[in-house]
Amino acid sequence: MTQRAIRFWHRGSIVEVSDASPQRTVLQWLREDLHATGTKEACGEGDCGACTVVLGSRDESAPGGLRLEAANSCIQFLPTLDGKALFSVEDLASEGTLHPVQEAMVECHGSQCGFCTPGFIMSLWAHYENNRADRAAPTRDEITDTLSGNLCRCTGYRPIIEAAQTAWQKPCATMSRAPVRAVLDALAELPALEYANGTQTFFAPRSVDELATLYSAKPQAQLLAGSTDVGLWVTKQLRHLGDIIYLGKVKELAQISHNDKWIEIGAGVSLTDAFATLIADEAQWTELAQRFASVPIRNAGTLGGNVANGSPIGDSMPGLMALGTMVVLQQGAGIRELPLEELYLGYQKNALEPGEFVRALRIPRQSAQPKLFRTWKISKRRDQDIAAVCAAFALSLSNDNVVTSARIAFGGMAATPRRASAAEAALTGQALSEASIRAAMQALRSDYQPLDDMRASADYRMQVAQNLLWRLFLEHTTDTPLRVGEVMA
């Protein structure tokens, strides 16, 4: 790899940066270096959307070969822009003419103090650009999902949602993607990025072999994928990350492949694409996917990052464990596979060796061996919230309703996401009945000593976990009406 400057497209030309820290955020660069202060900062942790920008990247499957996605600039590091296009709110209006989403926001009174407005506009702009040319007007649900990462404290959401609908009624004004794509093609000809500043170097290998060699030589370096966990270590904990190895350019990690038995999702695939793949095989992932963070976080964050970070309240792991997912690990040229549940050894401790990384996740196809599968997240807010409990169940049933295998996993119930072996044993070999479910609910008490914190008490978590098993039973048992408000005695 050769040392060079960071290069990306912004406001009609290629920008070159050679004097910024590798952990300078895109937001800091925009506001403090460029004085482009339209993009705002509030939470600095990906939660509020005030800092939303749109990133363009090369993608053959996207219109015009250019993928446009909303992102939180407060937690993205500047070198991750290399080879991409950056759009901020200053890009939208041309020669005094507002873009349709801006016009609609004015007409519908979608802004009061205005602090959140640029972020809302950028989320709506990405949605408009991606859909306006060939799609019917968005539904209210689609709009609220698009805006799941944007908070407004004073206007209220009704006029903003109305603005999103009104923009559609204006003449189509989508941008031409070809010139941007041509610039990104030229940037892709540059050698892989190695960017040094001070004592810190940012490496962006492009192949898994390059990554494996580099990480074996520098096992102390910080791996960085979507930055939706790591970004906060810098903005909230003021950590110095040392050398950084960025996974976002490694082509093998971005791949998704299928065979009759497995879906293999590369560790660098975004949560947006990973969930779309999981949903195509098993529609029961839909609600969890929508309730995982927000659109910009799902665009940046990766499934591999969720699994590798191993938070006790990570939302993808219970479902992945219940389906029997294997995690594919690589260290140098050596590749090994582990059942996902064996990756976690304890709170923030995993089985990765120095220099070893997650290469992919291998998920058994539901269509190959259908199961009664459910995964549910319980949190205080619907969108953009951390789970108190996240549950997943995958039961195989014989024709006479006997549970031939049970895989049950929970987040929020222990120091790591973990399977419920006692509850699984209570169900396996039994008819799926009220009696066996109640036995499994009781068994959960020996499986877990739940976390007890300000998000939820241990008692609450246990009761919720037990009631989710009961819900599974009620949903499966069509002749038993769901008794609203019923809880475990």
Ligand SMILES: Cc1cc2nc3c(=O)[nH]c(=O)nc-3n(C[C@H](O)[C@H](O)[C@H](O)COP(=O)(O)OP(=O)(O)OC[C@H]3O[C@@H](n4cnc5c(N)ncnc54)[C@H](O)[C@@H]3O)c2cc1C
């Ligand atoms: C506002 C907000 C909302 C969120 N909401 C949710 C939520 O609803 N549910 C939830 O589960 N999480 C949530 N998260 C957490 C986060 O988005 C996820 O954990 C995400 O999947 C992390 O992926 P990433 O690519 O951003 O990882 P990064 O932040 O880049 O990395 C996370 C960790 O994983 C390591 N890592 C990444 N990739 C690999 C790899 N291939 N091999 C080895 N190690 C690797 C990194 O070194 C680092 O230690 C939220 C975060 C934010 C900021």
Ligand code: FES
């Ligand atoms: S400042 Fe709140 S999401 Fe970035």
Ligand code: FES
């Ligand atoms: S207009 Fe004030 S926060 Fe939204």
